[in-house]
Amino acid sequence: MNLETTWLGLKLKNPLVPSASPLSRDLDMARRLEDAGAAALIMYSLFEEEILAEEEQLSRLMEFQDLGHGEADSYLPLHPDYRSGLDEYLEQLQALKAALDIPVIASLNGSSESGWVEHGRELEQAGADALELNIFFIPDPTQSATEVDERYVAILRRLRAAVHIPITVKLAPFFSSPGHLVLQLEQAGANGVALFNRFYQPDLDLDSLEVRPQLELSAPHEALLRLHWIGKLHDRVRLSLSATGGIHDAEQALKMLLAGASVVHQCSVLLEQGPQALTHTLDGITAWMEDKEYASLSQLIGSSCQQHSIDPEAWDRINYLNTLHSY
Numbered sequence: 001m002n003l004e005t006t007w008l009g010l011k012l013k014n015p016l017v018p019s020a021s022p023l024s025r026d027l028d029m030a031r032r033l034e035d036a037g038a039a040a041l042i043m044y045s046l047f048e049e050e051i052l053a054e055e056e057q058l059s060r061l062m063e064f065q066d067l068g069h070g071e072a073d074s075y076l077p078l079h080p081d082y083r084s085g086l087d088e089y090l091e092q093l094q095a096l097k098a099a100l101d102i103p104v105i106a107s108l109n110g111s112s113e114s115g116w117v118e119h120g121r122e123l124e125q126a127g128a129d130a131l132e133l134n135i136f137f138i139p140d141p142t143q144s145a146t147e148v149d150e151r152y153v154a155i156l157r158r159l160r161a162a163v164h165i166p167i168t169v170k171l172a173p174f175f176s177s178p179g180h181l182v183l184q185l186e187q188a189g190a191n192g193v194a195l196f197n198r199f200y201q202p203d204l205d206l207d208s209l210e211v212r213p214q215l216e217l218s219a220p221h222e223a224l225l226r227l228h229w230i231g232k233l234h235d236r237v238r239l240s241l242s243a244t245g246g247i248h249d250a251e252q253a254l255k256m257l258l259a260g261a262s263v264v265h266q267c268s269v270l271l272e273q274g275p276q277a278l279t280h281t282l283d284g285i286t287a288w289m290e291d292k293e294y295a296s297l298s299q300l301i302g303s304s305c306q307q308h309s310i311d312p313e314a315w316d317r318i319n320y321l322n323t324l325h326s327y
């Protein structure tokens with residue numbers, strides 16, 4: 001059975017790629033994911049806030065040094081042992097590259113158009129095989145949908161100008177026209193998009209009346225939103241589509257691939273069940289393909305996308321009506 005797939009121009013042995021999570025902070029866990037069958041690994045994110053806070057602190061301290069400020073001098077900000085969050089991230093990236101045979105994708109996470117994103121160059125130099133750009137931005141009511149889209153494209157352009165390796169952009173689903181944004185990102189040089197980031201909705205604590213951050217792992221029904229958009233975009237774009245969100249087993253993974261995803265990402269199920277969940281998914285994909293007599297994954301990727309349906313124009317409305325009438 002040939003499970004090979006091409007994602008962001010990278011040849012992968014199969015379509016299963018663990019998405020950004022704390023699992024990549026641990027080298028032993030990363031090796032276990034590779035042994036379980038992972039075809040590539042996306043690292044946890046390096047956040048814009050970490051980069052900017054350190055840059056600010058460093059420039060403040062250097063300014064004080066220039067003024068010969070005695071107390072500030074004693075902080076020795078440029079001491080050889082000083083390690084910033086970026087340094088630590090680069091070290092972990094290099095350690096993962098040394099420990100694993102599979103491609104390692106570094107992840108940058110932020111929302112502003114400032115130069116933080118140009119640190120992607122250091123990630124490239126440290127050996128990242130590709131970059132994932134996770135833009136997480138909540139607009140305020142004065143900002144139009146067009147302005148929001150332009151911000152995403154501008155951030156990508158800055159990163160594109162800084163690095164040569166492939167870039168995939170991880171998006172949330174909340175856009176007026178997600179497909180149009182994907183087309184714009186493709187034109188601006190994105191090699192892929194990951195659909196969709198999960199939106200962590202903070203709760204309100206009724207005792208303290210404060211916002212309570214809460215993280216809930218995904219459930220399989222969340223995969224349907226991804227299925228819909230991947231099915232709509234396959235054959236309309238040349239960039240790689242990857243599915244993230246709610247993919248817990250072979251059933252959801254196969255649907256994403258049939259709709260047109262080059263790879264599927266898993267996170268929640270790996271946090272819950274460990275690397276064996278990935279092996280289980282891989283075995284399930286192979287068993288289904290054998291049963292249906294597929295010889296290779298490339299035969300099935302995108303075979304059930306919107307463009308391959310009998311009436312692509314009416315696809316959404318018909319499916320919408322059928323869903324309501326099925327009650």
Ligand SMILES: Cc1cc2nc3c(=O)[nH]c(=O)nc-3n(C[C@H](O)[C@H](O)[C@H](O)COP(=O)(O)O)c2cc1C
Pocket residue numbers: 019020021022043044045046107109134170196197198215217218219244245246247265266267268269271
């Ligand atoms: C604990 C945790 C940490 C995560 N950290 C990151 C991160 O650093 N960067 C990122 O882009 N996504 C991060 N994610 C999002 C996941 O990579 C993934 O896209 C999302 O959870 C949906 O996939 P799932 O349903 O398989 O969990 C995190 C998710 C969880 C649960």
